[in-house]
Amino acid sequence: MDAATRGRDVRQRLLAAAVELIPERGWTAVSTRVLAERAGVTPSVVHYHFPSVSALLDEAVVGFMREVVAGIDEVLAAADSPAAAVDAMVASVARYTGSDPLSLLAVEACLAATRDDRLRDQIAAVLAESRHRVGRWLAAHDVPDPETTAAMLLAAVDGLLLHRSLAAGPDPAATAAVLRRLLGAGPDRTGKVEQEEGR
Known part of the structure; x- marks a missing residue:
């Protein structure tokens, strides 16, 4: 393994360590020492690859968020209608408890921002990209005002995730029904009733 490959490997280990440590300890408790220990390197290596711990944490979180946004394409590709897309997005919330590492990572990142x-600017750019991805898909399925609809849909899903850490949220089926109405989609999961006539 050459020096450049080793350097990339160390950077990735440090970024992965940050993604693990932020939910475990909280953003402000992640230090050079604990990052180095988790990644299996010396503390001096951390500052060789990153100008500061803050820069490392920012890059780790934004990189993770970009991966999550890229995953939206898979969800949309598997959906054959706006109603199916809503169902899939709401169902994805059930994977998170609000106290799981990924939920805590998102909360810590938003607080730090x-x-x-x-x-904040970097996270805003990631959120804008997610709205554009969903908006393009909605436009291709003739949903009115697709960009604004995408923003509202994603904000609702994000809100459900945040609320799970505080209290039990609404019934997923009821939530999906409300969001399907937002898209003008039919009332059930089967996709039998989709865009309302004339919309």
């Missing part, structure tokens, strides 16, 4: 303009 309120104090870090650069991180």
Whole structure:
């Protein structure tokens, strides 16, 4: 393994360590020492690859969020209608408890972004990309005002995820029914009734 490959491997190990440590310890408790220990490197290596711990955490979280957004394409590709897409998005929420590592990572990142303009801008760009991806798919399925509809749909799903950490949310089936109405889609999961006549 050459030096460049080793360097890329170390960077990836540090980024992966950050994604693990942020939910475990909280954003502000992730230090150079604990990152180095988790990644199996010396503390000096952390600052060789990143200008600061904050920069490392930002890159780790934004990279993880980009992977999540890229996964939206798979969900949409498997859906044959707006109603099916809504059902799939709402069903995905059930995988998270609100206290699981991925939920905690998202909450910690959003809190950190309120104090870090650069991180806020990066997360905003990721959210904009997710809206564009969903908006393009909705437009291809003749959903009115697709960009705004995508923004509302994604905000609703994000809200469900955040609420799971605080209290039991609404019944998933009822939630999906409300969101399908937002898209003008039919009332059931079968896709038998889709866009309302004339819309």
